[in-house]
Amino acid sequence: MARMPSAERRRQLTEAAIRAMTRDGVAQTTTRSIAAEAGVSLSVFHYCFDSKEALLESVITTITGHYVTIVKEAIRPRTTLRETVRAGFRAYWDHVAAHPGEHLLTYELTQYALRRPGLEHLARRQYELYTATYAQLIEQLRDSVEFELSVPVQVLARYLAAMTDGLTLNLLVLGDDAAAAAVLDMIDDHVAGLVVDGAHSPAAVS
Known part of the structure; x- marks a missing residue:
């Protein structure tokens, strides 16, 4: 599988975060749930976002x-x-x-x-x-x-x-x-x- 450019990966995770937060609320949304929503590992999330x-x-x-x-x-x-x-x-x-x-x-x-x-x-x-x-x-x-x-x-x-x-x-x-x-x-x-x-x-x- 071709590696996705980091900018595109950030966009993917951001859109996943928007969906998760819209559904579950900001406080209830975790980095793990965002990674799951995006279909990536938690390590990928932390690679794209340091906080x-x-x-x-x-x-x-x-x-x-x-x-x-x-x-x-x-x-x-x-x-x-x-x-x-x-x-x-x-x-x-x-x-x-x-x-x-x-x-x-x-x-x-x-x-x-x-x-x-x-x-x-x-x-x-x-x-x-x-x-x-x-x-x-x-x-x-x-x-x-x-x-x-x-x-x-x-x-x-x-x-x-x-x-x-x-x-x-x-x-x-x-x-x-x-x-x-x-x-x-x-x-x-x-x-x-x-x-x-x-x-x-x-x-x-x-």
Whole structure:
């Protein structure tokens, strides 16, 4: 059997960890159970990850990557800026609906990290990643649809990250997709209203 490259093996173990943690919870998932989920020996796990901390960081980054790829593909110029923004949010929301356990896991990872001395930075890294991801998506949108914002990109990115985080948890708890969709409509309107560049003024993009 050909030896799998280490990067591919890490990806395999990370995806196995996501499945195991989604099913059993973060605290109950062990390195042994992850190795079993991936169908590899425990020694292979320890070769790829020297600590559970390294694994958790890989899990956080990978989960974010799952939906970011989909959102990036959805954000392409449409008739109006609002429709373009809405398409990105819809793509994310469809991912939440299709993978609720995976998104629930992100909140559990935050709590797990915050409650364990020495791992707090993982929770901070997680939320910094959310903001950085939105900043990247905003810049991608500005590259395809020229416009200027009335607020700094980092401020809008953090706002959107916070709103999405809260709204996702709200949906996971209450399960009211219609109510969540109404809030998303309001966020779309708000983002469109922050555009100040002449040809793409709020009136032109709403």
